Amino acid sequence: MYDFPQIAEGLASAFTWHVFFFVLAGVALGQLVGAIPGLSAPMAIAIAVPFTFVLSPLTAISFLVAVGKGGTIGGAIPAVLINTPGSPEAAATALDGHPMSQQGKPVKAMKMALFSSVTGDTMSDIVLITVSAPLAIIALKMGPVEIAALMTLAFAVITGLVGDSMAKGLIATGFGLLCASVGLDPENGTPRLQFGSFELDDGLPLSAVGIGILAVGEIIRQIVSGTLHRGSAVNIPKNQDPADRRVSWAEYWACRITLLRAAVIGTFVGAMPGIGATAAAFLSYGYTKSRSKDPDSFGKGNIHGVAATEAANSAVMGANLIPLLTLGIPGNVTAAFIIGALIIHGVEPGPLLFKEQVPLIYGLFGAMVMANGLNLIVGQFGLRIWAIVALAPGSVVFSVALLFCITGVYLTTGGLLGVALMIGFAGVGYLMRIFGFSVVPFIIAFVLGRQYELKMAQALIIADNKPMELLNHPVALMFLLAAVFCVYWLGIRKASRINVSIQAGSS
Amino acid sequence: MSMSLGRVLGAASAVIGAGFLFFLIPWQTDVVPAVGLVPRAFPTIAAVLIIVTGLAQWIKPTGTAIFEGDKVLKAVFVVAACLVATFALEVVGYLYTAPVLVGAIMLLSGERRWLWYIVGLVVMPTFIWLVFEIVLRRPLP
Numbered sequence: 073m074y075d076f077p078q079i080a081e082g083l084a085s086a087f088t089w090h091v092f093f094f095v096l097a098g099v100a101l102g103q104l105v106g107a108i109p110g111l112s113a114p115m116a117i118a119i120a121v122p123f124t125f126v127l128s129p130l131t132a133i134s135f136l137v138a139v140g141k142g143g144t145i146g147g148a149i150p151a152v153l154i155n156t157p158g159s160p161e162a163a164a165t166a167l168d169g170h171p172m173s174q175q176g177k178p179v180k181a182m183k184m185a186l187f188s189s190v191t192g193d194t195m196s197d198i199v200l201i202t203v204s205a206p207l208a209i210i211a212l213k214m215g216p217v218e219i220a221a222l223m224t225l226a227f228a229v230i231t232g233l234v235g236d237s238m239a240k241g242l243i244a245t246g247f248g249l250l251c252a253s254v255g256l257d258p259e260n261g262t263p264r265l266q267f268g269s270f271e272l273d274d275g276l277p278l279s280a281v282g283i284g285i286l287a288v289g290e291i292i293r294q295i296v297s298g299t300l301h302r303g304s305a306v307n308i309p310k311n312q313d314p315a316d317r318r319v320s321w322a323e324y325w326a327c328r329i330t331l332l333r334a335a336v337i338g339t340f341v342g343a344m345p346g347i348g349a350t351a352a353a354f355l356s357y358g359y360t361k362s363r364s365k366d367p368d369s370f371g372k373g374n375i376h377g378v379a380a381t382e383a384a385n386s387a388v389m390g391a392n393l394i395p396l397l398t399l400g401i402p403g404n405v406t407a408a409f410i411i412g413a414l415i416i417h418g419v420e421p422g423p424l425l426f427k428e429q430v431p432l433i434y435g436l437f438g439a440m441v442m443a444n445g446l447n448l449i450v451g452q453f454g455l456r457i458w459a460i461v462a463l464a465p466g467s468v469v470f471s472v473a474l475l476f477c478i479t480g481v482y483l484t485t486g487g488l489l490g491v492a493l494m495i496g497f498a499g500v501g502y503l504m505r506i507f508g509f510s511v512v513p514f515i516i517a518f519v520l521g522r523q524y525e526l527k528m529a530q531a532l533i534i535a536d537n538k539p540m541e542l543l544n545h546p547v548a549l550m551f552l553l554a555a556v557f558c559v560y561w562l563g564i565r566k567a568s569r570i571n572v573s574i575q576a577g578s579s
Numbered sequence: 580m581s582m583s584l585g586r587v588l589g590a591a592s593a594v595i596g597a598g599f600l601f602f603l604i605p606w607q608t609d610v611v612p613a614v615g616l617v618p619r620a621f622p623t624i625a626a627v628l629i630i631v632t633g634l635a636q637w638i639k640p641t642g643t644a645i646f647e648g649d650k651v652l653k654a655v656f657v658v659a660a661c662l663v664a665t666f667a668l669e670v671v672g673y674l675y676t677a678p679v680l681v682g683a684i685m686l687l688s689g690e691r692r693w694l695w696y697i698v699g700l701v702v703m704p705t706f707i708w709l710v711f712e713i714v715l716r717r718p719l720p
Contacts, residue, residue, distance in 0.1 A: 235642065236641070236642045237641035238641070239589070239633075240641070242628060246626070246629035247625075247629065249622075250622055253621055262609040264607060264608050264609075264622065265604070265607045265622065288661075292654050292658065293654075295684060466688065467684075467685045467689065468698055474681075475677055476707065478661065478665065482719075492662065498658065499654070502654050506645055506647075508642040530615065532616060
């Protein structure tokens with residue numbers, strides 16, 4: 073497992089000008105996209121995936137991860153300046169960041185957000201780098217039966233935690249699995265749900281489905297909201313006290329416990345599939361406030377509030393690669409697209425990566441560390457530029473983003489079918505959003521569907537088509553029981569409690 | 580969420596799932612002798628999952644849902660405009676279609692400032708065309 077020459081080769085391949093350039097571009101793109109309210113890093117990643125086909129696997133994955141890392145920092149900028157989070161995970165940042173801005177300290181708040189993000193992200197990456205290889209050794213002991221059961225558990229956890237209805241989450245999962253069934257079936261090679269189209273032999277293209285559901289669906293929702301033409305008034309005072317324009321070492325050091333705690337919360341949450349950066353930020357904010365000697369100052373411009381939220385939501389980024397790299401299971405949409413990109417590049421995600429793709433994995437770790445440093449540098453110089461970008465009206469931003477999506481999918485799918493599919497899925501994505509169906513389980517089910525089917529088929533062969541054979545696989549049995557428990561606890565029980573509280577409220 | 584809308588969504592999901600289970604999957608899959616999973620097994624599992632959870636949602640609606648007719652109508656217009664633009668791409672070309680699409684969407688969004696129209700209609704489509712056609716050498720229609 074620890075092949076040091078290969079590890080060194082991987083790290084060396086990360087620290088090349090080629091990878092450096094793409095990581096820099098990814099970080100800048102992520103910060104830029106994150107700074108625009110309504111656009112988010114996962115949307116940027118979805119749009120960017122098709123453009124990475126021509127890159128080497130390491131460069132492509134490093135670029136996508138860099139976009140994700142930059143996005144968490146960019147999201148804080150409009151949260152601080154205009155009280156509108158650029159991405160959902162920055163919502164908690166606005167609680168104290170915007171009051172700081174109103175007190176004439178917008179640059180200090182943005183810089184604290186930047187430093188906290190980089191701190192949280194770096195700590196999380198250290199955990200990823202140190203624990204993922206040992207976890208992969210354990211994961212390698214699992215066979216198809218255990219992996220199929222683990223995927224079932226992951227679907228149960230994700231649908232239970234994402235969105236406000238497990239039933240709707242499971243419907244979205246079922247729909248994602250159905251879409252993954254389109255194309256030649258992986259076991260027998262017969263066409264399925266293709267309606268005679270040979271262009272769908274390889275299944276529905278990830279770029280069309282992902283960009284349609286995630287990016288264009290959201291773009292449509294924003295366009296029809298009727299509020300996009302309004303520009304945002306961003307005012308950064310020019311003649312500020314220098315102390316209000318920077319974060320001193322004393323101020324940063326005073327937040328060390330807050331940062332450490334937030335990084336631990338973010339890392340823990342990130343390693344769990346389905347919970348996400350938004351929950352991590354609010355958990356960290358709530359806990360920091362409860363532990364503070366002056367809780368009343370929170371919500372009124374306390375710098376610890378900014379540190380707690382930004383360190384936590386950024387710590388999720390590194391940690392959510394733990395289940396991805398060790399088990400091949402994505403914890404969120406960003407990870408799902410990274411899995412999709414790995415598959416497109418002919419790399420099978422999962423614990424075998426640590427055996428067969430050592431240079432790629434350690435190259436990626438090297439690129440992640442590089443991305444953290446570049447995030448800090450780009451952020452230091454770019455904060456004011458991204459703040460100006462937040463001024464652009466949504467009517468222009470979303471129209472142009474739509475054009476990018478159409479262009480990208482046209483080029484990658486090589487024709488009109490891909491674009492038509494993208495638009496069709498955009499309509500579905502829009503309806504899912506307004507009707508309260510989370511798109512996260514759909515995307516994850518779509519990306520994992522083929523692998524899930526293959527593992528189920530292999531498990532069935534191993535079990536000789538006898539369900540009782542499962543008793544010989546106690547780990548798989550445990551995963552399945554945990555999945556059933558999740559459905560009860562996060563779905564049935566939660567729904568009953570909501571109904572009881574609605575009835576109590578009405579009486 | 581109104582309880583009725585939640586029920587309608589549950590029932591609609593179950594009907595769609597049933598449509599797949601009883602009509603589309605048998606029609607669009609082959610019957611072959613298989614050792615592991617037969618070709619229709621996996622989509623069948625997905626359809627059954629949709630039906631069961633759709634019925635659960637119908638019986639006990641959960642979650643939020645908002646239906647605003649005027650916005651849905653606008654969304655239908657955006658989807659239709661995108662489809663028309665897609666087919667126009669191949670007929671009249673990228674450089675003519677892209678500004679019209681962006682302009683239509685900006686107009687629908689309520690944008691009335693002409694300066695931003697220059698950015699949306701001229702600057703950005705030209706920039707995208709230059710990036711793909713000239714820099715990346717990926718031909719656009």
